[in-house]
Amino acid sequence: MSILVVAEHNNQQLNSATLNAISAATQLGDTIDLIIVGKDCQTVAEQASKVTAVSKVFVADNSCYDYFLAENMAPLIADVAAAYTHILATATTTAKNIMPRVAALLDVQAISDISEIVSQDTFKRPIYAGNLIATVQSIDTVKVLTIRGTSFDPVSSEGGSASIETLDAANDLAVSSFVSDQLAQSDRPELTAANIVISGGRGMASGDNFDLLYRIADKLGAAVGASRAAVDADYAPNDMQVGQTGKIVAPDLYIAVGISGAIQHLAGMKDSKVIVAINKDEEAPIFTVADYGLAADLFAALPELESKLS
């Protein structure tokens, strides 16, 4: 078995999601290579070469790969992929954008969002918003897979000594171009990488009230999330959404505030180590998954929590 992992990065730093994908790859085989596609991304290649379990790092550094346009990246990855049994990436929005495009070029049915590797061709994945887990066997020669990062503990970013090989191929389809981005600027940790996450739901009653969460987050060094109901009500931007249609998180501590606990939200956080729920409705389903439940008015409980945290 030989596995090609598609690295996630921002041309300067390897994203830790890549370490989860390499971890999943170690369950599939011993030869694990990494491909880095970007522009001016040599430092990423150097970081990647130190990651444990990686044999070889391919780097394709070209202006046509800036902003990670799927149209240009997919043909390159598909070319390299032909020599491997498995192509794998963590299911970030970048990978979700690119991997199916790669799969179609290879005439392969991709398998998305894998939560467990059963064998080299059989995988478990959530379907119906996490209401059910399907076991799926692939009969394609090459498997194109995305994995759920929270289901695979990251490998160490140190201790490896992979060789670096440069790929010269440039595939500029020239059908799409980058215009602008609006990336959330925050000193808080990233939602999917944070050790503590505090999320607000419809019960927060307004976007302004999220300040109550931000103040606690800053005391705990936590990231702030939101339920889909809160996002739909415009209390919080979509990149804060935790759930089946948003981000999947599994921190050491997850604090759900004013969140009823719809299955689509639970699907995004139920693998957290410790779950706290604060909700005034004692019957809210969130309490059935919480390790510690507090049935209380959040507008009283949050300021108290903030003042009592040292």
Add this chain to the structure above:
Amino acid sequence: MKILVAIKRVVDYNVKVRANADNSDVDLANVKMSMNPFCEIAVEEAVRLKEKGLASEIITVSIGCQKSQEQLRTSLALGADRSILVQTEQPLEPLAVAKCLKAVCDKESPDLILMGKQTIDGDNNQTGQMLASLLGCSQGTFASEVVVEEGKIAVTREIDGGLQTLSLDLPAVVTADLRLNEPRYASLPNIMKSKQKPLATLTLDELGVNASARTKLLGVEPPAQRQAGIMVSDVTQLIDKLKNEAKVIS
């Protein structure tokens, strides 16, 4: 601009699905079926573009069983001009669906293909990307805004860190995220009128598509249940538990 919208008949989002008795598949007997919510958003976007005078024709396409006609009729009531059903009683995988859509695009030559970013049954989030791949055209996935420009479109995408705007040459495949728009309901007069609109049926053979399965479903099971913990009486007790019992804060 000619717009093609791909839609899928799925279990209604309010239904709580279960595995069947032998855990071999999802139990879909006698459950309510509807248009996939992300597909509704895609239809709505097409209708709005037509209302703004930016689209000349909207064609909706579904790949599925005969009853998918119901969802196509709904799309006609919402403002599509005509529909095509690629009828197959076997459930198809995203790659096969993309191949069917590619074949329909080859016949219809749309400028813009709109679809949902994923369906709420399989949650694959693949078909749009695969279609763009097969067409060799641009793609704008997880769209929260679509702006039509001269011979191009600008698509704002929901990505992990925030938003990204791309300029796409036409034809383009755009997949709708939740916040692209809020779909309307079909009015009764429009539902009546939709019955007169054309709905053509094609087969996989007529399209020349090989839709053979590449995966086998070995079983479905409910997710592992998490045990409920304890209720604490107040914030002080909560902090005490988190510090001294769970040891997750210091």
